[in-house]
Amino acid sequence: MPPTRGEVSAPPQGRAFRARYRRIMRFEMRALAQAWWFEIVLPRLGLGRFAARGRIKRLQKLARRFHDLAAELGGLMIKVGQFMSSRLDILPPEITRELEGLQDEVAPEPFARIVEQAERELGIPLDVAFTAFDPTPIAAASLGQAHRARLSPGIAADLGYSDVVVKVLRPGIEDVVAVDLAALRKLGGWLSRVKLVSRRADAPALVEEFAQTSLHEIDYLHEASNAERFAQIFADDPRVNAPEIVWERSSTRVLTLADVTAIKITDVEALQAAGIDPNAVAAELARATFQQIFVAGFFHADPHPGNIFVTPHPELGFTLTYIDFGMMGEITDELRDGLQQFIFAVVARDARAWVVATQRLGVLLPSADTVELERAITALFDRFGGVGVAELTRIDPRELEAFARQFSEVIRTLPFQLPESFLLLIRTVSLISGVTSALNRDFNMWDAVDPFARTLLNGGGASTARSVGREALAIVSALARLPQRMDALATRLDRGELAVRSPEVEQRLRVLDASQRRTTSAILFAALLLGGVLLRESDEVLSWVLLGASVLPLLHVLAPWRLR
Numbered sequence: 001m002p003p004t005r006g007e008v009s010a011p012p013q014g015r016a017f018r019a020r021y022r023r024i025m026r027f028e029m030r031a032l033a034q035a036w037w038f039e040i041v042l043p044r045l046g047l048g049r050f051a052a053r054g055r056i057k058r059l060q061k062l063a064r065r066f067h068d069l070a071a072e073l074g075g076l077m078i079k080v081g082q083f084m085s086s087r088l089d090i091l092p093p094e095i096t097r098e099l100e101g102l103q104d105e106v107a108p109e110p111f112a113r114i115v116e117q118a119e120r121e122l123g124i125p126l127d128v129a130f131t132a133f134d135p136t137p138i139a140a141a142s143l144g145q146a147h148r149a150r151l152s153p154g155i156a157a158d159l160g161y162s163d164v165v166v167k168v169l170r171p172g173i174e175d176v177v178a179v180d181l182a183a184l185r186k187l188g189g190w191l192s193r194v195k196l197v198s199r200r201a202d203a204p205a206l207v208e209e210f211a212q213t214s215l216h217e218i219d220y221l222h223e224a225s226n227a228e229r230f231a232q233i234f235a236d237d238p239r240v241n242a243p244e245i246v247w248e249r250s251s252t253r254v255l256t257l258a259d260v261t262a263i264k265i266t267d268v269e270a271l272q273a274a275g276i277d278p279n280a281v282a283a284e285l286a287r288a289t290f291q292q293i294f295v296a297g298f299f300h301a302d303p304h305p306g307n308i309f310v311t312p313h314p315e316l317g318f319t320l321t322y323i324d325f326g327m328m329g330e331i332t333d334e335l336r337d338g339l340q341q342f343i344f345a346v347v348a349r350d351a352r353a354w355v356v357a358t359q360r361l362g363v364l365l366p367s368a369d370t371v372e373l374e375r376a377i378t379a380l381f382d383r384f385g386g387v388g389v390a391e392l393t394r395i396d397p398r399e400l401e402a403f404a405r406q407f408s409e410v411i412r413t414l415p416f417q418l419p420e421s422f423l424l425l426i427r428t429v430s431l432i433s434g435v436t437s438a439l440n441r442d443f444n445m446w447d448a449v450d451p452f453a454r455t456l457l458n459g460g461g462a463s464t465a466r467s468v469g470r471e472a473l474a475i476v477s478a479l480a481r482l483p484q485r486m487d488a489l490a491t492r493l494d495r496g497e498l499a500v501r502s503p504e505v506e507q508r509l510r511v512l513d514a515s516q517r518r519t520t521s522a523i524l525f526a527a528l529l530l531g532g533v534l535l536r537e538s539d540e541v542l543s544w545v546l547l548g549a550s551v552l553p554l555l556h557v558l559a560p561w562r563l564r
Contacts, residue, residue: 017179020073024183027069031062032190056095063098071106075173076180076214078106078142108140109170114147117171121251128152129249133166138261139306143177143217143326144169148259155248161258164246169253173218181211213301213424217326220255226325227257233296240288241311241321260321262309266438271310276318281310282436282443288320289432293425294340297331301424303431305438329424335361351377363422525550 038058042051070077081099114137115126122129132150139146149166156162170176188207191197216222224245234240241260249256263270265285268278285308292299300307300322309321331339338361345353351374358364364373436443528550 017175020176020179021183023069023073024077024180025186027066028183028187034058034062059095060098063095067098074106074142074170075176076142076184079214106140106142108137108145109168111135113171114145114168118166118168118254121254122249130164130166131162138165141324143173144220149256151246151249151256155246159244159246159258163259164249164256165243165259165261166249167220167255167257169218169220177214177218181207181214184210209424213327216328219252220250220326221252223324223326224250224255224257226328229298230300230322230325230328233292233298234288237288237291239284239316239319240291241319242325243321243323257323260309260311260323262311262321264305265308265310265320266305266435268439274312274318276310276312278439279443281318281320282439284318284320285432285439286436289428290343293331293428294336294343297333297336299329299331299425299428300325300327301329301428302327303428303435305435308435327424329428331425349381351375351381 038051038055042048066077067081070081118129119126126133129152130149131152134148137145137147144167146165146167149164150156151159151162151164153162184207185204188203191203197203224247227242227245231242231244234242243257243260246256246258263274263276265281271278271281289299289303302324303322307322307324309323311319311321313319338357341353342357342361344350345357354377355364355370355374359370364370529547532544532547532550
């Protein structure tokens, strides 16, 4: 039975599993300690510029260490590295370069163990199940590996093809996943005790969502069902495909599917050699992603470059073929309506609608004072709306710094949070953004969003009609309440009860008050520390008492859980 919320499951027993668990935990603790020291302690001591100077080198070294750890251990650590290596849109190339090898270079399992696993699952010898089976894998992933094979003549005649790809789960991977999840649950528990994190996200809940998707990934029958559902969604769209499942040769740990291998989506040279425009591929990928998220409500949650092929097509130019459907995301009708309202607000550059949509999605809590946020988003749309990734890199850094300095306090203090259902969604959008940037650094996601949003507005299906109907009902309801609310407002004006608030001034006063309290604690710490040092020779007992007492005001100055 899976652990309950807040409970940390114990990793599987055994010397090798305990050693793996300890190695992961040591890395997590060192990474957290480094982040705490350089990103919290040093800035509070007035050494923020010093900490920022070496940030890239520190992160590069950390990424290199994680790459070595993940490559050696495999399992879910590879998944984390894949996610980070695809963040070409926000992470410097010095960092993604250290991790990108994890996508395609995982040590394969010995072929003898693969044969044993496949025969045990299928219940027949491998040379009976297939007329040919290539012992060299075409891909070795963190949870399983894939081999080319040829179906037996009888099955091939029924299906109309013989060339297939057979995915076999790594033997014993279930226990490895259990160890990795135990370490991640421990990390989630730690983060839940840090207010800076807990106010923004429920870390244990996010880990549990990741755990659920990871357990689905090691069930190939679940993946096969996902692939068929995905194919049905795009049955009328010739541009998007999925491989056909060979159910007669599939089980929980073995999955056989039609061979759809083609050009890897980020292989720009191969695309151009085939006469395919990489920018057109990026636009089609963005459209297919928006279709999955905003219309179907069922989306591929692991769209890294190794899981999407581009196939030349004589009439369409090219088609996209997705593989590996182990990690999929599902969106409720309510969440999809909220996402549609959000995308409409972005396209219209409507700051007020953006704030309302953010609240409806649960990202911005209802208690938030949104006056300053709306002003910040308005300024953001006015200056940077429609600007692509490449254009942002050419903007004067001083302009970006001035904008961040003007509104950073507003953004930092508002009660944002990350709902549980957003983990896979954010992962998908992040990976797609990285892939489109790899295809064309000048590709502008805004240009892809705009026509898709207009398609929805012009009658993009029943879900959009329902969303518009609910919105119209809400407007009518608000209009019906308007006279009563106007009367209440007039009454408060007559009584002199109307209060005017300035969130910016209130926030500055709170920051000033907190700064004064920390300054007092710093002075008290210095006094106790100095007194303890001076009394070492004359009164050693009192000296140690003062030195021990100095820890309390020091914690008040540095403690990360006091951050707001």
